[in-house]
Every structure is written in structure tokens, then in C-alpha cells.
Amino acid sequence: MTTSSNSPPLTPWGAAIITGVLLFLGYVGFDQFYLEWIFLLPLLWAIRDVRPRRAFLLGWVAGIVGHGGGFYWIIQMFQQFAGAPLPVGIVGLVLLAAANGVVLAVWAWGVSLLTRGRERHLVWIAPVLWTAIEKVWPEVFPNYLGASQYKVPHLTQIADFTGVLGVSFLVVYINATLYRILACRFEGKGVPWRAAAALGVTLVLVVAYGEFRIREVDGKVAAAQHLTVGLVQTNRGAADLHLSAGAIQQEHRDMSKALLAAKKADLVVWPEGVLSLGLPSREGTIPTWALGDLKVPLLFGACLQLNEEGETRFYNSALLADASGKILGTYDKTVLVPFGEYIPFGDVFPVLYAWSPYSSKFFSGKSVEPLKLGPHLLSVSICYEDIFPTHIRKLMRGGSEGRTPAVMFNLTNDSWYGNSTEPMEHLALASFRSIENRRSLVRVTNTGISAFVDPAGRITSRTGVWTREVLVDRVPLLEGTTVYGAFGDWIGWLCAVISLGAITLVTVSNRRDLTGKQNAL
Template sequence: MRDRPVRPIILASASGILLPLCFPRFDLGLLAWISLIPLHLALDGSSRWTAFRLGWLTGTIGFTGIMSWVVTAMHTYGKVPLLVSYAIMLLLTVYLGLFVALYSAGLVWFRSLVPRYGLFAAPCLWVSLELVRTYLFSGLPWSLLGYSQYRQIDVIQIADHLGVYGVSFLIVLVNVAVAELIAWLMPLFRGFVPARLPWELVTTSAILVGLSWAYSTSLIVSEERRVPKSLLRVGVVQPNVDQAMKWDKAYRDETLKRYDRLTETLGAGTDLVVWPEAATPFLYEREPLYQLQLLAIAHRAGAPLLFGSPAVRFNADKKPFLLNSAYFLSPQGALLGRYDKQHLVPFGEYIPLKSSVLFFLDKLVEGIGDFEAGPGPTVFSFTPKTPVPGQTDAAVTRTVKFGVVICYEVIFPDLVRRFAANGAEFLVTITNDAWFGDSSAPMQHFSMVVFRSVENHLAFARSANTGISGFIDPFGRIIRASPIFTEEAFHAEIPALQSRTFYSRHGDVFAYGCVLISLILILFGLFRTEGPAHSTVAATPV
């Protein structure tokens, strides 16, 4: 009997160890469908407080494995002492682990509130907590469970209605169903008569997985037959500029020459050239000499140029502030538009509550100052060289619209879908992932772009300073992805589609529906009349 308390801890730890394996760089996405089973078995017969602690253990171990790159970003590039970096990472992962703790306690509670059928609400609770994580304290929806399936194209097309949260829902439902099935089978091996077979959960999960697969495969087959209104030849540049040299004035000329040389290799047939976030090692609007050099590069490219550069503006009291901006230049040097990053990175681009509570802190990464958020989504337009498919006249072209998101913004589903809702026909993301070093973070970051493509059925082009740069088609298939820390430029043909998915139009309706279901159950539990029938937790022996 002494080893009984140890068994749930081992099971909860096992789920924590399995979770990081589902994401890059391990990339064993299929494990996600069984990774939570040990935790669910550990919760069987537990009290809510015990379930909370077991879930917290699972979440802390899991997120420590997933977010280990935080140490690299802070210590190597932020110059934070190594021990302090580990302490901050642990503080972050303990916080993220709380969401798994709340899920675990809630699951046990729901099962006691509605015996046998309360577990149907478990995936709703998980999705609700993922949605809270997306917005709470500025939001950190990094490595939501659904992202583990970014390579399973024949399953994830449901995201065009349900978002990434729908895939998370499906994964959790399967984990719950299989765990209950195992719990039902275990007494058979001990010579006991098992409880009633949880056929409702098993059948529901099997049907929903089957419907997801059928919808995804049929959608891809049918949509591939459509002729896109435009096929654009987009080129991305990955300069691989060392972060330590990026803002050193001594390397400005060398950096611009590198961009010039790489851009020239894209060739004359390119419709759009994309450089990364903060590509210019200077403030574009404040350096006339370097500005002329950049305009000359755009002219030689013979195509519109999209690039990142900080911009400076002034408040009413003449106090300056910075914007993380993307500029869009014509080949003739005219400014076609500018987009200012809306969702900034806390402790990377600004310090939350710096004027009152956290006045003693400085940013964890080296840079040129604090930034402020831009006003909202901006859609650019241009006329490509490529003719419209099906037209014999090569001169027949049309205006194409696209949106650009900068770095961290791409992990926020609702933010990206607003560009699609505003008329974007393809999307671009520019980033500087050099802060992550040679860790799992660049691939984790890239994998999330797959879901932004699927949710809106729009192609994505991605330019990153040190990688990963590449292209993703409207169904989430990776057309090309570059290795990290390589210097290269390449192009691909991507479709420009006027595609308006349910998700593009309505956003996270499904996720908020899950929140509503969870709240109804919680209110039922808080206000129900207590009685003898509710004094104990119905548990299946394992």
C-alpha cells in the first residue's frame, strides 16, 4: 500500500515527458493523441485538490520541455545570468502548468457533477483554458495542443471552421475516451467485473475523428480543382545577420550589400520581394543616405519590396516612441504602405507596468528602445507581373491584396484572421528568430503559421533573419522551408485567393462555445443543492 501515492505521480510525470515530444524539434505529433492518457489514469478516484497538484506536475514538466529555449533567448542574447535565466524559465513554466492543473481539477469535478457524461465537457474545459491563455496577461498561446498536428494535413482542415482550438478539442476527447476505455479494461485483468463500458465517449471520439478526416481529405481534393485568380512568384531573403552585429554601425554597409546580393539572385520574374523583420540596421525614415541605397536595391529588383524597420514617432508632449514597422516600396521607390506591429512582445519590446510596478526592470533582449503598438491590421495592394491564369494575353493582370504580420503576432489566430477578413488574398510574416538560437523555438514558431494558412485558406510567405524562411500553401502544406542559420534567397509560386472561411468571418465562435459549456457546468456545480448522492466522487477502479 505504500507505493499507492507514487503511482499517480509517475503517471502524471509520464504525460509531462510525452508532451514536449509532440512538438518540434522531436516532432512526434501522433503522440499527442495518447500523451494525456497517463494523466487521466492518475486522476481516476482523485480528489479535486489532488487532481490539481497532479495536473500542475504534468503541465510544469511538459512546458519546461517545450519552452526550454527561453534560457537561450535570455542568457545568450539577453545577457541574463544563466541561473537567473533558468529561474525565470521555471517561473514561466510553473505558470503555464497551472492551466493543466485547472483542467485536471475541473475534469474530476465535472465527472462528479454529471457521472458518466461529465467527461464529455473535458475537451471544452481544455479549449476554454487555451483561449484564456491566448489573452491573459497579454497572451502566450505558444504550443497549444492542436499545433502538434501541423503535419497532419488530412485532419486539421477543420481549423477553417473551428480554429486550432478545434484540433485541440479533438485530441483531448480521444485521450479522455481511450483513458476511460483502459480504466474499464483494467478490472478484467484482475478478475473483477468491470463497470459499464464507456461506449458513448469511445463512439463519439471515433465518429468525430472520422468526420474530421473525411472533411479534410474531401476539401483538399475539391479545392485543388479550383483555378486561382493569380499565381504569384514571391521571393524571400534570409540574410543570416548575426544578432551581435545587427545594430553595429560598422556593419551597416556590409549588411546592405548582403541584402542586395541575395535579392539579385531572385531574378527579374519575381512579383514581390520580402525581407525579414527589422531588416535595416537603421531607422529607415531617419537615414537619407542609406535610404537611397535601399531604394536603389528595390529598383534593381524590379519588384515591390517589403521589409522591416523601426519607425520613430512623437507623442503630443514631443516624447519619442518607436514602432516595429513593415514598409512596402514600389520598384520606383514610392512608399505603397506601412504596417505597425499591433501585438508587442512583453519584456522583449516593452516592459509591462514599467512606469508603476516594474520600473526597476529593463528589457530581456538587447535593442534600441521600447516600442508601442500600432493601430490595427493594414492590407497592402500591388499589381504583379504574373498574368491571370487562363488568360492568353500576358499583359492581363490584376491588383492583388495581402497582409503582413510581424514575428510574435502570427501565433495569435484572431489577429491574423482579421487581415483575411479585410480582403487579404495571401499573407506574409516577417520575423527575426535569431534570439532563439539553435533551439526548438524557430520550428515551433514556423509550425504555428501552418494553422494560420488553414484557418483562412490563404498562402503564407515567411522571411526570417536566421530562419526558418519558407512558403505554406492555403491548406497548410509546407512548400519549402529553409534550414536555420543559413544565408539564402529563394522563391515559390503561391496562389492569391479571395477565400473567406467561416473562421475568417466569425473567428473563435467554437472556442467561446466551449467556454459557455464550461461555465454552465461550473455554475451548476456552484449552485446545485448538495445531497448525499453528491458527497463522493464516482470512480472506476484501476
């Protein structure tokens, strides 16, 4: 195979751009998931035999293209969520793509550093490094590579053992092995049969485990108690919630009554932020007329105003009320969206809120207690909290009583992102929480996509995007925990330790070699 050092100067940069294009085309929304099995091949060719610093830049270009193309909806989010003009939205996209693109940049740098003279080790170096970086690099919107495989359930079931990071490891491992096979073939070295056989055995084991776990989950679902849940999606965006709050609340009440008239449900769920409530405390009763007098329990999102510790505080909350309107429990959103629900350092520099008048000032929730609906425990999250595996794992630990919830709920408003790929990306990322914790996930949004996800991560029923619909399904109530639930992102931390150790050893070795050469001179 021709190396990048023997190629025209611009060719490696073109290869990096191709990797970025393949990355976002293979990701959720564009859904050409098979492209993720080969998307790193052009970049691996581009960084072959180049210095780590140049590899970093090539990887960064690939990362910026991949995240810029995949998350183009960030522009509209800045416009809708923070009231920013179009140029600011474009700058926001570029900055976010550059920040998230560092994952590919550092990965390319590390691969270049660790594989020089050790090409045969690429097949394990590449996935270990990727998994480590994906774990430790902070991102506002985490977008795990493994989520691209959400349509291939036989490959994703390992997430109950490794979390979504394990699926990312697998995808990069496939890339690295295929590249190694092709490189050896084109260089006349013959096929590296050990690497090829190892990949084949790994895929057989992963698929076999997937089949076993899917069958096991299906058996447990069939034998479990079920809760019939109805979801209401009014197709009203965030702006409508501010301009026509009363009319939208009435629509939720009317659609809920129509839903219950057609099908019996044990629980009705409304999305994030439907009501605005000022309450003296977290206990008490909400008038049934405000909730629609549905005669069944209601889980709904609200902007909650409370007087606490001598000040007025606003929370983005979920409330569970019984058929009489009595509040059974509340959950306040913990992971807030920067510049939308709060401004970083805004408490220190209050003037920042004056500069961004569309930004809210919510307080972050503290409680991780599940909500109780009769004998059943419900884990509730709000908005993009469901894309953070560690946060959902914390909620699924059952709070002070340590009783694992039987089902997960998420209340979301995805209207900020327009008619884009974001709702599908959000749902696909969230679906991995079902596999990691082996629980059904019920997601309700105001403009789509509302969905039911089974404990194997399969989307069993869903609404459209920007559609007015109700959705009813039966949700299994399961028990027990998983390896991931017990040990969390162990594979990410293990890969981080291995990566740090390997980089340290190679760096020390290189310095010794350089010192030896200088002394010889």
C-alpha cells in the same frame, strides 16, 4: 484498472511526469504527434478518485514538465533578447512553465470535480474543459495543443470552421475516449461501445471533411492568379544586426540581385528589422541604393523612427516599396514581446528600462489596414503575431475597406532562440492561420525557418535553420472567407460557457449535499 488511491504515494506523481514528457515529445519540434493522442492517459489515471485540489497539483506538475521540456529555448531567449544572465534565464523558464502549466492544472481540477460519480461523461467533459481553458487562459507564447497535428492535414482542415481550438478539442476527445475504453476494460465493465463508436464516426467525418477541403483548396489554387515571391535569408543573427548593420544590409541587396538574376519574381521580401530608418512621415521615397535598386517591389522589416504627437517614436515595422523606392504602405507591429520590445509598466516606472538596458522601447501599432501591391491586398504581420489567431483574423478582415487580403506575409527574427525547436514550433503554429483563413502564408526569417505555406496549411517549401538561402515560389491569390473568419473562436467561447455552467451546477449541488448532511447530524 487500479485506481490512484490504491497505489503507492509517489506513483500518481510519476504518472503526471509521464504525461508532461509525452506532451512535449508529441509537440512540434520533437514531432511525435501520435503521442498527443495518448499523453493524457497517465494523468487521467492519476487524478481518478482524488480530490480536485490534489488533481490540480498533479495537473500542474504535468504542465510544468511539459512546458519546461518543450520550451527550453526560453532560457536563450532571455539571454539574447533581454541580456539576462543564465540563472535569470532558468528562472524565467521555470516561471513561464509554471504559468502555462496552469492550463493542465485547472483542467485536471475541473475533470476531477465534474466526473466524480459521472465517469461516463468524461468523454465530453475533458475536451470541453480543455478547449475553454486554452481559449481564456492568457499566455505570452500561446501554444495550442492542436498545432501538434500540423503534419496530419486530414485532421487539421476543420480549423477553417473551428480554428485551431477545434483541433485541440479533437486531440483531447481522442485521449478521453481511449482512457474510458481502457478503464472500463480493466474494471471488467466491458467495452463502452457507444463511446467507441462515437469516436470512430467522428474521426471518419473529420478525415472525410479534410479530404474534401484539401481537394477543393487544390482546385482553387490551380485556377487562381499567382504572385511569384522571393525570400532572402542571410543567416545573420540579431547581434549582427547591431554590430554589422551596414554589411548585413549589403548582403540582403546582393542576395536579392542574385535571386532575381536566377529567377524572375514579382516581389522580394526581407525579414524583420533589416533596416533602421528615420523618416519625416510614412509617405515618400527611399533611395533605391538603400534597397538595392532591384527593379521590383520590396517588402522589408525596419526599425522605423518617426516624430509623432510631439515626440520621437520607434516602431517595429514592415514597409512595402515599389521598384522606384516609393513607400506604398507601412504596418507597425501591434503585439509586442514583453521585456524585449517593451517593459510592462515601463511608462509608469521608467527606471525599469534602466534595470534592463537590452530591452527596447517600441510603440505598439494601431493600423490593421492591408498593404496594397497594385490590385492585390497583402496582409502583413511581424514576428510572433502570427501565432495569435484573433490578431491575424483582425488583419484579414481588410481594414476600413473590408476587402479581404489575397495572401498573408510574416516577417520574423527567430535568431533569439538559437539552434532549437522554436523555429519549427513557430512555423507550425503559424501554419494554422492559413487553414483558418484559407490563404497562403509567406514567412521570411533571417536565420530560418523561411517558408511558403499553402491554404491547406501544408508547408510546400522551406529553408533550413541557420542556413544562408534564398527561396522562390508562386503564391496563389485567393478570395472569400471562412466560418472561422466570420465567427472567430466560437467553439472556445461555447466551451467556456458550458464549462462555467457545469462547474457552477456541480458546486451548488455539492454544497447542498454537504448542508443536508450537516443538518442530518
